[in-house]
Amino acid sequence: MSRQTIISITFLLHLMLAIIRPCPAMDANKIVTDGFNYWRGKASIGTVEMLIHREDWERTMTIKAWTRGQKDSLFYIAAPPKDYGNGTLKKGREMWIYNPKVNRVVKVPPSMMSQSWMGSDFSNNDLAKSDSLLLDYEHTIIGTETHEGKTVYIIESVPKPNAPVVWGMQRLKIREDQIWLSEEFFDEDLQPIKIMTAMEIQMLGGKLFPKVWRMRNVDEQNRYTQLTYRSLEFKPGLPDRLFTLSSLKQRRR
Amino acid sequence: MSIETKMAWRNIWRNPRRTVLTVCAITFASVLLVFMLSFQFGSYETMINTSVKISTGHLQVQAERYREKKSIRFVIPRPRAIAEIVDHIPEVAAYTFRAQAFSLISSKDRTYGVVVTGIDPQKEVTVSRLKKLVHAGNFLSADDANQALVGKLLAKNLRVTIGDELTLLGQGRDGSIAATVVQVKGVYSSGIDEFDRSTMQIPLATFQDTFSMDGAVHEVVVIGKSLADIPGIKAKLKNALSDLDSGKPLRTLDWQELMPGLRQAIEMDLVSGLIFYGLLIIVVAFSILNTFLMAIFERTKEFGVMMAIGTTPGRLTKVLLIESMAMTMIGIIAGILLGIAITYYFQIHGIDFSGGSELLSQFGITGRMYPKLSLLSISIGPFMVLFFTFFAALYPALKIRRLQPVEAMMAI
Numbered sequence: 001m002s003r004q005t006i007i008s009i010t011f012l013l014h015l016m017l018a019i020i021r022p023c024p025a026m027d028a029n030k031i032v033t034d035g036f037n038y039w040r041g042k043a044s045i046g047t048v049e050m051l052i053h054r055e056d057w058e059r060t061m062t063i064k065a066w067t068r069g070q071k072d073s074l075f076y077i078a079a080p081p082k083d084y085g086n087g088t089l090k091k092g093r094e095m096w097i098y099n100p101k102v103n104r105v106v107k108v109p110p111s112m113m114s115q116s117w118m119g120s121d122f123s124n125n126d127l128a129k130s131d132s133l134l135l136d137y138e139h140t141i142i143g144t145e146t147h148e149g150k151t152v153y154i155i156e157s158v159p160k161p162n163a164p165v166v167w168g169m170q171r172l173k174i175r176e177d178q179i180w181l182s183e184e185f186f187d188e189d190l191q192p193i194k195i196m197t198a199m200e201i202q203m204l205g206g207k208l209f210p211k212v213w214r215m216r217n218v219d220e221q222n223r224y225t226q227l228t229y230r231s232l233e234f235k236p237g238l239p240d241r242l243f244t245l246s247s248l249k250q251r252r253r
Numbered sequence: 254m255s256i257e258t259k260m261a262w263r264n265i266w267r268n269p270r271r272t273v274l275t276v277c278a279i280t281f282a283s284v285l286l287v288f289m290l291s292f293q294f295g296s297y298e299t300m301i302n303t304s305v306k307i308s309t310g311h312l313q314v315q316a317e318r319y320r321e322k323k324s325i326r327f328v329i330p331r332p333r334a335i336a337e338i339v340d341h342i343p344e345v346a347a348y349t350f351r352a353q354a355f356s357l358i359s360s361k362d363r364t365y366g367v368v369v370t371g372i373d374p375q376k377e378v379t380v381s382r383l384k385k386l387v388h389a390g391n392f393l394s395a396d397d398a399n400q401a402l403v404g405k406l407l408a409k410n411l412r413v414t415i416g417d418e419l420t421l422l423g424q425g426r427d428g429s430i431a432a433t434v435v436q437v438k439g440v441y442s443s444g445i446d447e448f449d450r451s452t453m454q455i456p457l458a459t460f461q462d463t464f465s466m467d468g469a470v471h472e473v474v475v476i477g478k479s480l481a482d483i484p485g486i487k488a489k490l491k492n493a494l495s496d497l498d499s500g501k502p503l504r505t506l507d508w509q510e511l512m513p514g515l516r517q518a519i520e521m522d523l524v525s526g527l528i529f530y531g532l533l534i535i536v537v538a539f540s541i542l543n544t545f546l547m548a549i550f551e552r553t554k555e556f557g558v559m560m561a562i563g564t565t566p567g568r569l570t571k572v573l574l575i576e577s578m579a580m581t582m583i584g585i586i587a588g589i590l591l592g593i594a595i596t597y598y599f600q601i602h603g604i605d606f607s608g609g610s611e612l613l614s615q616f617g618i619t620g621r622m623y624p625k626l627s628l629l630s631i632s633i634g635p636f637m638v639l640f641f642t643f644f645a646a647l648y649p650a651l652k653i654r655r656l657q658p659v660e661a662m663m664a665i
Contacts (some may be wrong), residue, residue, distance in 0.1 A: 108364070
């Protein structure tokens with residue numbers, strides 16, 4: 001073989017490799033963003049049953065939820081009657097809570113953001129900073145597995161330098177059809193803290209969607225919060241006036 | 254008086270200046286030890302009692318896991334049963350019930366996370382200093398509902414004054430949302446910033462109502478008649494609690510367990526004190542050793558003569574030891590008496606510590622400190638001096654046993 005042929009073959013090989021090898025960073029970003037958007041939809045109206053489970057104690061609440069885009073949400077407690085009408089409004093990274101008994105809207109101060117939301121295993125931050133994953137983290141595909149015959153991407157998300165984040169790392173499992181299977185939260189020392197898993201994937205609101213979500217502390221099997229969608233409807237949009245403080249106040253009854 | 258004692262006594266006063274100087278060193282060390290130890294013990298008692306009276310009490314009965322994890326669900330379901338037990342312990346001076354929950358407190362335009370405590374206004378007065386700390390407005394009264402006392406810094410942060418309304422939002426015992434509106438009735442200032450910034454007190458009945466407590470409380474706070482009674486009360490409470498069927502396991506915690514920081518501060522202070530006392534005692538012991546070594550060198554000839562006319566080395570050792578012990582005893586007794594006198598004066602009048610109040614306010618000490626005489630503080634220092642000087646004196650006293658009468662008599 002002449003020297004020329006060797007060079008051209010090597011060149012060709014390089015060219016081929018460059019085409020075949022995907023750009024992992026971009027791909028991972030796209031998978032995460034698409035998955036997040038699939039999960040949230042453009043806008044949605046849903047009814048969720050929240051079960052707070054503890055070793056010696058359990059409690060169920062029914063919550064009506066409106067979401068829009070990646071940032072805005074409005075929640076109302078529909079049951080039990082004792083808590084009926086309590087609301088939470090999340091706009092951007094700010095949160096307000098409303099209580100019908102005292103008829104006051106209270107803004108959740110930064111110092112309380114790490115506290116639990118309504119006594120569940122979700123913190124206020126989990127709600128308020130839900131879009132932080134898209135904005136403040138860099139994603140890398142670290143592996144794949146299969147779930148119900150479909151490819152699942154395992155993605156590690158590491159915070160960008162100087163990003164104001166809560167977690168030191170997150171590990172996501174997103175199926176190729178954009179369904180979010182799990183999200184695991186790690187602290188700064190990369191120790192796993194809690195994990196959210198999606199279960200019972202079925203048709204909901206016109207698309208495949210996990211019906212049950214469970215948030216659990218990694219070291220406590222017997223302590224978790226489980227969200228079960230009773231109904232879910234995706235909408236092309238929801239009006240601005242829904243996500244305002246006055247709407248938070250009016251929604252009581 | 255035996256011949257040895259007589260000889261020793263005469264020897265002591267043969268060189269009065271040296272004796273007086275040695276005795277003075279011992280006296281001074283003893284006075285210092287008596288005073289310092291009394292002062293330390295006194296300040297610890299002040300620290301403990303003031304800290305205890307701000308919040309924790311001497312003893313508390315709580316649900317098993319409440320101390321580690323202040324969850325609103327770890328309650329004492331039937332506090333009356335415990336009250337009955339406590340009523341029957343004679344050493345108990347007072348007790349009260351409290352309930353606590355972390356909540357959001359908001360004024361018109363500000364919100365903070367605050368530890369809200371439900372207190373029994375009448376009983377609280379007998380247990381804590383809270384009423385005396387209220388510097389604006391009034392303390393809660395028995396029939397108040399939806400009134401609140403707020404820490405000074407919290408009031409400042411929330412920008413509220415007496416009569417303003419505060420919204421309370423939290424989580425009840427059954428997981429429901431607890432919400433109420435309370436009116437600021439008083440503002441308190443303890444001098445402990447953490448306490449003044451993040452606590453608020455409301456009547457226990459209001460608390461139980463708002464947080465769906467169903468009559469339960471979180472703490473039974475007990476104050477003993479004196480600090481020394483606490484272990485006894487704790488044992489009795491423990492015994493009684495193990496017989497009580499309270500539905501949930503309860504436990505008794507004393508102030509050391511409730512305020513480990515305070516105990517550690519005391520231990521640290523005591524250790525640094527002990528190092529200082531150790532040095533002082535060593536210095537005194539060496540001065541005694543020096544005195545006696547000098548005495549031997551000076552009196553070698555005399556010892557030689559005595560041995561030559563038949564004095565046994567044992568008797569000489571005995572004389573020397575009696576000399577040293579007599580001097581030490583004089584010094585110690587003088588030191589104890591003087592120490593008691595000085596300490597007693599300050600025990601009555603106190604020592605002004607207003608200069609160090611920044612540092613001390615975190616332990617709840619403001620203004621004056623009072624030393625406290627006790628058998629322990631009087632005896633332990635001087636006893637240690639006695640112990641070490643005895644060993645210091647033993648060396649020269651044994652050394653003369655090796656003297657040869659002829660050689661000794663030749664010495665200058």
